Amino acid sequence: MAAGTQGEYKLPLPRMRGSAVEFYKFCKAHELRFQRCTDCAAWRHIPRDMCAKCGSFNFEWARSSGKGTLFSWTTVSQPALPQFAPLVPFSPAVIELEEGVRMLSWVVDVKPDELALGMPVEVVFDDVTPEVTLPKFRRRR
């Protein structure tokens, strides 16, 4: 169950097109995977058609350890979308994974005023609907 919600999931779901469909398909299987170039081995996120390091169109969806650190965050008191009002304050956070890629998510078990740069975190998967799973993070001890 997603934090702050009861019963039917009321928050917006990701709008998936193209490679985002792939990204979330792995999340549904509780696997955090990012694109990795099969020619130069560079990781990337958000997904791209080409490797910006070497120009290759070839890639694989490589599995991340799911371990990372907190790179930055904001704590929302006045949400831009009304569906998020019951959750305030909540903290959209930038997570840096061990593989070097960064992604936006939430740290689910840490109060906003306890967040700190470099805090070790690890991925958890939240099956918010039967179809959609969102990757989130918790403090890694």
Place this chain on the structure above:
Amino acid sequence: MDSLKDKGCIVGVGESAFTRGSGKTELRLMLEASAKALDDAGLKPHDIDGIVGPPLGASAEHFAANLGIEDLRYSTYVEMGGASPVVALQSAAMAIAFGVANCVLVPCGWNGYSVMRVSAGGQGGSGATPPGPLAGTIGAYYLPYGAVAPVQWYAWLATRHMKLYGTPFETMGTIAVTARKHAQLNPQAYMRGRPLTMDDYLKSRWVSYPFRLFDCCLETDAAGAVIVTSPERARDLRRPPVYISGVAEGHPYPADDIPARPDPFVIGLTFAAPKALRMAGVTLKDLDFAEIYDCFTYVVMLQMEALGFCKRGEIKDFITPERIGLGGELPMNTHGGLHSEAHVWGINHIVEATRQLRHECGERQVKDAEVGLVTGWGDFGDGGLAILRR
């Protein structure tokens, strides 16, 4: 030709009334501003033969149809959010330098309060319909986590800066308080008559940490317009020309995702600033004032570091009320900026810089102003700047 230096000059500026509830379309607001700019220049509508259209609200052809421009020789758009107006000066100068057009109109405006108000869930930033290049990123990767507004995206940069460099809230507050102070000297500023103290700033409610209410710019219905022509054409016009001595655009990398950036403090302006300064042949020390795009207080600080006014992390020592206030070493946002005059996508920064360089600013005039800086910031950190001189 290897430079756009002084190839174009601003000869007319104008704006609509700044309100919260215009009752007019964006096009109407921008046409009113355009009519004022034409009158300011002493030009007739049909003298315009080029238009750099606004990023939203109307097309260049809408302007031509209303203004009676039968032969629109040049039209284009700049899709850089709040950096669009200042970067439009680059397109205008290029068109004029190569003889593609003689007289270029740059309009911009919106109903940022009554129609697109972000704080009420409107689409001003991207709450409902994100701007084109960013829509995919926001919809797929930010939306499920509730991060759909500029105040949230830019806060990631501000938080990291504060934690890494010990940047205090008071630095951000100084920017907000100084803008408000300047607005008291500007008859058309929306916040004239409503002073702001540091205490008011520090007590204002959180919007998205580390941004409080007074870290955020205004939401207003407002438009502005600028007319650019050649130095030759400018000679017999109503006002003294203001030369576009240096102009450049820049984009962060990658431009469509903030978390992915190798160095999050490298922004569009980081790339653009050296080019425009070199073109103009000036250094930062030569600037008599700076109109810095101020959607949020920290975004001003981020741009100042990118421009090279101080080293990264040292903005807390650079920004002081004495330095950035009128009468100081670098008066900043002398009209009150997006914070206290109106949010007009920064075209009001160009209008103000032009008036400062014509010495028309009355009580808020920067004494003997000869050269000034205007910056723009948009989307996820697109940037542009112009060095203007009289």
